[in-house]
Amino acid sequence: MTTENLVSRTHAEVSVGDELPPLAIPLTRTLIVATALATRDFQDVHHDPRLAADKGSPDIFMNILTSNGLVGRYITDWAGPETELRKVAIRLGAPNYPGDTMTLTGTVTAKTTAEDGTPLVEIAVVGANKLGNHVTGTVTVKLPEGAEA
Amino acid sequence: MTDPISQDKAAFLAVVKKYEGMHDVSGVLALDPVNGPMIRHWAEAMGDTNPVYTDPEAAARTHFGEVVAPAAMLQVWIMRGMQGGAPANSATGELYKHFTDNGFGSVVATNCEQEYVRPLRLGELVQYDQLIETVSEEKTTGLGTGHFITTLTNIYVDGESGRELVGTHRFRILRYTPHKKKAKAAPPAERPLRPRKVVNKDNQAFWDGVAAGKLLFQKCLDCATPRFPFAPGCNKCASLEWDPVESTGKGVVYSHVTMHYPKFPAFDMPYAVGLIELEEGVRMLGNVLGVAHDRVRIGMPVELEFVTHDAELTVPAFRAVGEN
Numbered sequence: 001m002t003t004e005n006l007v008s009r010t011h012a013e014v015s016v017g018d019e020l021p022p023l024a025i026p027l028t029r030t031l032i033v034a035t036a037l038a039t040r041d042f043q044d045v046h047h048d049p050r051l052a053a054d055k056g057s058p059d060i061f062m063n064i065l066t067s068n069g070l071v072g073r074y075i076t077d078w079a080g081p082e083t084e085l086r087k088v089a090i091r092l093g094a095p096n097y098p099g100d101t102m103t104l105t106g107t108v109t110a111k112t113t114a115e116d117g118t119p120l121v122e123i124a125v126v127g128a129n130k131l132g133n134h135v136t137g138t139v140t141v142k143l144p145e146g147a148e149a
Numbered sequence: 150m151t152d153p154i155s156q157d158k159a160a161f162l163a164v165v166k167k168y169e170g171m172h173d174v175s176g177v178l179a180l181d182p183v184n185g186p187m188i189r190h191w192a193e194a195m196g197d198t199n200p201v202y203t204d205p206e207a208a209a210r211t212h213f214g215e216v217v218a219p220a221a222m223l224q225v226w227i228m229r230g231m232q233g234g235a236p237a238n239s240a241t242g243e244l245y246k247h248f249t250d251n252g253f254g255s256v257v258a259t260n261c262e263q264e265y266v267r268p269l270r271l272g273e274l275v276q277y278d279q280l281i282e283t284v285s286e287e288k289t290t291g292l293g294t295g296h297f298i299t300t301l302t303n304i305y306v307d308g309e310s311g312r313e314l315v316g317t318h319r320f321r322i323l324r325y326t327p328h329k330k331k332a333k334a335a336p337p338a339e340r341p342l343r344p345r346k347v348v349n350k351d352n353q354a355f356w357d358g359v360a361a362g363k364l365l366f367q368k369c370l371d372c373a374t375p376r377f378p379f380a381p382g383c384n385k386c387a388s389l390e391w392d393p394v395e396s397t398g399k400g401v402v403y404s405h406v407t408m409h410y411p412k413f414p415a416f417d418m419p420y421a422v423g424l425i426e427l428e429e430g431v432r433m434l435g436n437v438l439g440v441a442h443d444r445v446r447i448g449m450p451v452e453l454e455f456v457t458h459d460a461e462l463t464v465p466a467f468r469a470v471g472e473n
Contacts, residue, residue, distance in 0.1 A: 006200070006210055031194070038187075038194035040228035043256070055255040056292050056327030064258035065224055066195070072221035073197040081201045082211050085220035089262040144212070 008080025010146020011111070011119045020078045020106035020123065025070060027129070029098040032062050039065035062096035067135045071125050074104045075139045082144045086120060090137035100129040109138070118142055158287060165247055165284045165296065173240040173300070175278040179226045182274040183218045191222055217268035223304060223316045224263070226275050240281060241300065248324040253295045260299075260321035266314055269306070275315065277304045282319070295325025343415045343458050352379040354393050364453050364465050365393040366431045377431035398453025400427040400467070407442045421445045425467050433465070440469040 025031070036046035041063045044051040052060045068090055076083045096102055110122040120140050127135040181187065185203070192202050200207035201217055208216045218226075248254070269275065285297040299321045305312040348356050355378070358365035366377040371388035382389050403426040409419045421442035426432050437445050438454060451467035458464070 006207060025196075034194040038191045039222075039225050040230050042231055045255075045257070054327070064261050065221075065228075068224075068261050068263070069191070069195045069197070069219065069221040072219060073195050073199070076197070076199050081199050081207070082213075084268065085265055087262075087264045088221060089260075091260050092258065 006081055008082035008144055009078070011121060011143040012146035014079075014108055014111070014121050014143065016108050016111060018108040020074070020104075020108075023074050023077065023104045025102045025104070025127075027062065027096050027098055027100045027102055029060070032060055032066075032096070032098055035066035035069070036063045039063060039069065041065055057095065059097045062134075064090075064092055067092060067096070067127065070102075070104065071127065071135060071137055071139060074106065074125060074127075075123060075141060078106070079141060079143055084142040085139065086114070086142055087140035088137065089139075090125075090135050092135055093133045094129055094131035096129055096134050097131075100131070102127045102129045102134050106139075112140075114142075119145060161247075161251055162286060165244060168240055168244045168281045169284055171240045171281045173279040173281055176276050177227070177279075179275045179277075180230065181226070182272050183226060183269045185216070185271060187225070188216075188218055188222065191219065191225065195219075213268060216271055218270070220265045220268060220316075221263070223265065223269075224261075224302075224318055224320075226269070227277050227302065227304065227318075239279075241279060244281065244284070244298070245324065248296065252326045253324040255293065255295075255325050255327055256322055257292060257325070258320065258322045259297065260319070262319040264317045266316055269315060273306050273315075275304050275306055276312070277302050277318075279303075288323075290323060290325065292323070293325040293327040295323050297321055297323050341415045343462055346462060346464070351381055355379045358393065358395070359455070359463055359465065362455060364396045364398050364433075366396055366427070366429065366433075367391045368394045375429055375431050377433055394429070396427050396429055396431075396453070398427070398465075398467075400425045400433075400451055402426075402437065402445060402447055402449040402451060402467075403432055404447060405437060405445045407445075423451065423467055425451055435464070436466040438466050438468040445469070 033047045043063065045055055045057060046060055046063045049060050068088055071090055072085055072088055075085065104125060104127045106123045106125045108121060109124045112120045112122060114120055120142055123139045125137050125139055126133055188202050197219065201211055201213050202219050205216050280301045282299040282301050287294060287296060299319065302318040303314060304316045304318060306315050346356065355365055366375055367379060368375050368391060369383040369386060369388050370390035370392060372383060372386040374383055374385040376384055402423045404424040405421055407419050407421050412418050419442050421437040422434060423437040423445060424432055424434055437451065450470040452470050454466050454468045455463055456466045
C-alpha cells in the first residue's frame with residue numbers, strides 16, 4: 001500500500017456546496033447476492049427470484065445493509081481512509097433490481113461541531129437507478145482537521 | 150355501523166400497538182466477534198478498497214492505528230443469519246409472529262439510521278439491547294398493505310468499567326401482505342379480441358377484397374410488376390397506376406416462425422406464422438393452418454382460407470395442402 005492511498009481530505013479542504021464525483025455501480029445479480037450474503041442477510045427476496053415474485057416483487061433486490069454499506073463506501077472513497085463515519089441515515093425508495101445501475105451523487109450540506117467539539121461534515125447522498133431514487137440519506141463524518149485555509 | 154373487517158383491523162392494531170415502547174431484549178451477544186475474514190468478505194462484495202479495513206500496515210499509519218471494521222458493518226455483527234430476524238422468545242419475535250399469523254408475512258426494510266460512537270476493532274464481541282419504538286397503523290404501499298415497525302438497537306462492548314456504547318441502530322421495516330397478482334385477482338375475463346385491422350386509403354382495396362372473399366394484390370399498369378402489401382406506387386418503376394388482381398390463393402411456405410411469446414391472450418399459443426409465396430409471385434404473411442406449428446416446412450404447399458375471428462375481423466390464412 002503506497003502512501004498516496006492514505007491521503008485523506010481534511011476538514012479545512014471541504015466547503016459547503018462541494019459536490020462529490022458520481023459513482024456508478026452496475027447492479028449485477030452477483031453483486032446483489034454476494035452483498036446480501038456478506039451482510040449475513042439470508043432473506044429469500046435477496047437471492048431467489050421466484051420467492052421474491054411471490055412476495056410481490058418482480059425480481060430479487062438489494063438489501064438495505066448493502067445500500068448502507070455502499071453509501072458508506074461512497075463517502076470514504078471520496079474522503080480517504082482517515083475518514084470516520086459518525087452517522088449514516090438512509091431511506092429506501094425504488095428497489096435496486098439486477099440489470100440496473102445505481103449512480104451515487106453527494107453534496108456537502110453542512111460543517112458542524114459535535115457536542116464534544118469535534119468538527120463534522122454533513123453530506124447529502126442520493127443513489128438513483130432507472131426507476132428513481134433508490135436511496136436518499138445523510139452521512140456525517142469526522143475528517144482530519146488540516147490547516148485552516 | 151362498523152363492518153367486521155374494520156373491527157378486525159382495529160382489534161389487530163390494538164394488539165400490535167401494545168408492543169410500542171417495549172424493551173425487547175438486552176445483552177444479546179453477537180454470534181461472532183469482529184473479525185478479519187468477515188470484514189474482508191464484506192469489503193470484497195461491496196467493492197470497498199479502503200485499506201484500514203484489511204491492511205494492518207496501512208491501518209497502522211492512519212489515526213486509527215490498527216485495522217477497524219467498516220462502520221456500516223454495525224448491523225452485520227448482530228445479524229442472526231439462518232436463525233431468522235429476531236431472537237427466539239423476544240418481544241420482536243412475538244410481534245413478528247402476530248404479523249405473520251395475520252397475513253403480513255412479507256418484510257422489507259425501508260429506513261436505517263446508524264450512529265457510530267467509535268470504530269470497532271478486531272476481536273471485540275458486541276452485544277445489543279433492543280427497543281420496539283413504534284408500530285404504525287395499516288398503510289398501503291407499492292408492495293402491499295401492512296404496518297411499519299421501528300426498532301432502536303443499542304450496541305455495546307464489554308469494557309473495564311461496564312458496558313461501553315459503541316453504536317446505535319434505528320431500523321424501520323414494513324411487514325406486509327403483497328398485492329395480489331392481477332391475473333389472480335381479476336375474475337376470468339372473456340377472451341380479448343385480436344388486434345383490429347387498420348384500414349386506410351392505401352389498403353382500402355385490399356380489405357374490400359377480403360370482404361368480398363377475394364385475396365387481392367396489385368399489378369403495375371406500366372411495367373406489370375405485381376406487388377404486395379398494398380402501396381401507392383410501384384416498387385420497380387414508381388408508377389402510381391395499378392389494378393387490383395385476384396390471387397388463386399395457391400402458394401408455398403417461403404419462410405415461417407412459431408410464436409411462443411409474448412403470450413397474447415387473444416391467440417392460441419404457440420402458433421405458426423408463414424410468409425407465403427403465392428404463385429403470382431407476391432409474398433404475404435398469414436397463420437398456417439392444418440399442420441402442427443412444429444411441422445411447418447419451407448416449400449410446403451398451402452391454400453388460401455379466410456378465417457373469421459369475430460364479427461368485424463376476417464383475415465386470410467393459409468392451410469397446408471395434403472396434411473391431415
